[in-house]
Amino acid sequence: MIKKKHGFTLIELMVTLVVATILTVIAVPSFNTLYAQIRSDSSIRKIQQSVQLARNHAIAYGLRVTVCPISEQGCSDDWHNNITVFTDSGTLNLIDGQDKIIYIIGPFNAKDFVSYNRTAIRFQAEGLASGTNGTLSYCPDTINNSYSRAIIVSQSGRVRFSKKKNIECD
Template sequence: MRNSSQGFTLVELMVTIAVAAILLTIGVPSLVSMYEGFRANSNVEKIHNILAFSRNQAISYGATVNVCPFASATSCGTGTNWKNGIRVFITDAGGADRELRAIDNFNSNDKVKGPSGTITFSPEGLSSGGTIIYCPGGKTAESQSVDISTSGKVSYGADGSSC
């Protein structure tokens, strides 16, 4: 009498591996794109929140608040690379800057474009204005932005802006 053994044959195993490879080849690019979308949404929300916070602090304390790209940990410098992070400084009556909040650098594959120099909120809540554009993976088609009007209103901007 013949004993039946359990298990897979080599052919069955090879077919299973081939099907799995085809599914991974199709599915992985979609997952990368989805991850970039989630990352962009999260970072644009962080940028929006830090700008709204800055305006609120300027009004609450009756002081000038500066939002700038990271150049120095002690004050707003002349940096223009928003990708390295965003810093919020309040200027006190003595003219000294004090950091209120910060966002550390963004993903190395992403581009962040903002105004050259600082965004300033006055004690009345008015702003110097500007737009910050976040491009996940450097892709213009998937970019998102945050607009700051001169009246100080912080809002989500148009998608698909050039980086």
């Protein structure tokens, strides 16, 4: 009696590997764009929640609260690196204990671009934002701007997502 052997032949295994390789090569660009879209959505949502946290903290504790990227000299305009939410006594001296860090975000993906048309977002004790309306944009590294997202901070302190499509990334 002849025993039948179970398993794959070398040719069957090679054909399977070739087909899997071709499907992977076709699918990888789609995954890159999907990753850029998900990264953009989650990052702008994280920024929006942090700005909303700053406003809520200002109202709840009756303090001025600032959101900005911090450098040695104070708030900088490099929004790509650590965005910090902190109580603001007006001196920006986190070492002396007057200002306290509430929350830190970042850094973001090295290829992405984050910009805001001001140096900081400041909320007064009543929840009002100082200055005029501002737009904070998050742009992933893709050439297609359709994955770019933005939040708008109004002077009244309201934080909302922008409905504008194809946000320009400078």
